[in-house]
Amino acid sequence: MTTRAKGFAVLAIGGNSLIRDKQHQRVSDQFDVTRETCRHVADLLAEGWSLVLTHGNGPQVGFILRRVELALGELHPVPLDSIGADTQGALGYMIQQQLGNEFRRRGMPHRAVSVVTQVRVDADDPAFRDPTKPIGSFMDEATARQRAAEERWDVKEEKGRGWRRVVASPEPREILELDAIRDLAGGGYVVVAVGGGGVPVVRDAGGDLRGTAAVIDKDLASALLAAQLGADVFVVSTGVDRVCLDFGKPTRRELSELTLAEARRHLAAGQFPAGSMGPKIEAVARFLEAGGRRAVVTSPEHLAEAVAGTHGTQIRG
Numbered sequence: 001m002t003t004r005a006k007g008f009a010v011l012a013i014g015g016n017s018l019i020r021d022k023q024h025q026r027v028s029d030q031f032d033v034t035r036e037t038c039r040h041v042a043d044l045l046a047e048g049w050s051l052v053l054t055h056g057n058g059p060q061v062g063f064i065l066r067r068v069e070l071a072l073g074e075l076h077p078v079p080l081d082s083i084g085a086d087t088q089g090a091l092g093y094m095i096q097q098q099l100g101n102e103f104r105r106r107g108m109p110h111r112a113v114s115v116v117t118q119v120r121v122d123a124d125d126p127a128f129r130d131p132t133k134p135i136g137s138f139m140d141e142a143t144a145r146q147r148a149a150e151e152r153w154d155v156k157e158e159k160g161r162g163w164r165r166v167v168a169s170p171e172p173r174e175i176l177e178l179d180a181i182r183d184l185a186g187g188g189y190v191v192v193a194v195g196g197g198g199v200p201v202v203r204d205a206g207g208d209l210r211g212t213a214a215v216i217d218k219d220l221a222s223a224l225l226a227a228q229l230g231a232d233v234f235v236v237s238t239g240v241d242r243v244c245l246d247f248g249k250p251t252r253r254e255l256s257e258l259t260l261a262e263a264r265r266h267l268a269a270g271q272f273p274a275g276s277m278g279p280k281i282e283a284v285a286r287f288l289e290a291g292g293r294r295a296v297v298t299s300p301e302h303l304a305e306a307v308a309g310t311h312g313t314q315i316r317g
Contacts, residue, residue, distance in 0.1 A: 006048035007232035008185070009307060012222035012283075013037065013055040014238040017300050018091065025059065031094060036300075037237075038098040043304040045110055045190065052185050052229065053095065054222040057087040057196030061215075065136040077151065080135070080167065081199050081211025088116045088195035095192050112190040118176040118209065119198030119216055125170035133169045133215045138162035168214045170200065172221040176209075178228055185229070197221040219283035227290035234287045234295040235307060236280045241299045243281070243313040245271050260288045260317045288317040 017037040018030055045051060064083045068075075078086075092114025099112040131154045139147070144155040144163035153165045175181070181193045197216030201209045219236060226234040242254040245266065258266075263281050272278040284295040298305075298312025306312030 008050045008052075008229070009044070009233045009235050010052045010054065010222060010226035010229060010231045011041070011044075011235040011237060011303070012219055013053060013095075013300075014236070017237055018055065018094075019059050025063075031098065034094050035098045035101070038095065038102050040300045040303045041099065041190075042102045042106060042108065042110075044307055045108065046106070047304055047308065049307060050185060050188075050190075052181060052191045052193060052225065052231075054194045054218065054225065055091055055095065055192070055196070056218045057084065057091060060087045060091060061135065061196065069137055079211060080213040080215075081201070084196055084199045084215075085116055088199070089114070091195055092116070092192045096190075099190060110190055111188065112192065113184055114192040114195075115177050115181055115184070117181070117194045117198045118201045119172045119194065119221055120174040120176060120209070121170035121200050121202060121212065121214060121216065122173060123202040123212075125168065127168035127170040127214070131166040131168045132156075133167050134158070134164040135167055135215065136165045138164055169217060170214055172197065172216050172224050175221070175225055175228065176201070178225070181225070182229060194218075194221050194225050217279050217283075219279045220286065223283035223287040223290075226287050227292055231287075232293065233307060234284065234292055235303065236284065236295070236297045237300050237303060238277075238280060238297060239299065240297075241302055241312065243272075243277060243297050247271075247277070255313050258313055258315045260285060260315065263315055284315050288315065293317070 018034055019025055020033050061083055064086060068077050096112035096114050103110045138161055141163055147153050148155045155163050156166045157163050175194065175198065181191050184191045197218040198221050200212050200214040200216050202212050204210055223234060242256060245253045245255065263285050266272060267278065267281050272281045280297060287295055295315040296306045296312045302311040
């Protein structure tokens with residue numbers, strides 16, 4: 001891949017880079033937050049880095065699912081894979097527009113483009129036998145059982161909160177638009193791809209692709225993309241400046257550096273919970289284990305410094 005002098009990075013944008021909080025969830029609010037994030041991305045590009053961006057889509061998928069639920073008496077439901085593709089298009093549009101505006105203001109020659117990305121998963125992935133990823137709204141038990149019968153949903157109860165639909169979170173195996181992403185990045189584009197972990201698809205007995213009701217972890221898919229593109233650095237943008245041990249405790253410690261072995265050890269010890277930092281550290285570890293040289297975890301406002309090696313948590317094999 002052709003890169004600029006500083007090198008090539010894959011940057012996984014966290015949910016806080018698109019939605020600030022529950023009081024600012026409207027599309028106009030998301031544009032405001034994305035505009036700020038894109039300023040930090042442009043700082044990194046101005047330093048001479050080439051970039052491919054990925055992003056989360058959890059809240060946006062939830063909003064569409066809620067609209068589907070409210071409209072069930074009027075309109076047909078939208079399959080989860082189509083919702084994933086919808087959000088990739090909408091969020092990609094938002095990011096590439098705000099990047100383009102920032103490039104124009106700064107007189108930068110860069111161009112941004114989005115790729116709706118399919119990610120192949122195994123049809124026999126064990127995750128499909130025990131779906132655990134909750135999506136959509138809470139329901140009472142009668143409604144949940146009715147939806148399960150009519151829509152072939154898996155549903156589970158969350159004690160004290162109600163029932164929700166659950167879907168599988170299978171392992172990402174193949175990024176089907178990888179060559180297109182590589183070609184666009186090599187041609188000088190800032191590419192937005194693998195949004196929300198990509199649209200999960202499986203191959204049927206005849207070899208054809210079809211979407212499946214699942215959610216791929218965004219960070220794991222981003223790590224796979226970074227490894228397969230041969231990124232010089234894999235950057236995870238999140239809500240904290242650095243990775244912490246004993247988060248939320250008086251003994252809390254920020255880490256400026258981690259080795260792969262230390263990251264694996266802390267992960268196994270439960271330092272990084274599954275619902276927060278855990279998937280990010282797992283993704284970083286997989287990138288390094290696949291041959292990557294360096295990964296960084298930091299907040300959006302410190303992206304340029306972190307990639308330069310002077311901020312965030314630097315993780316190496």
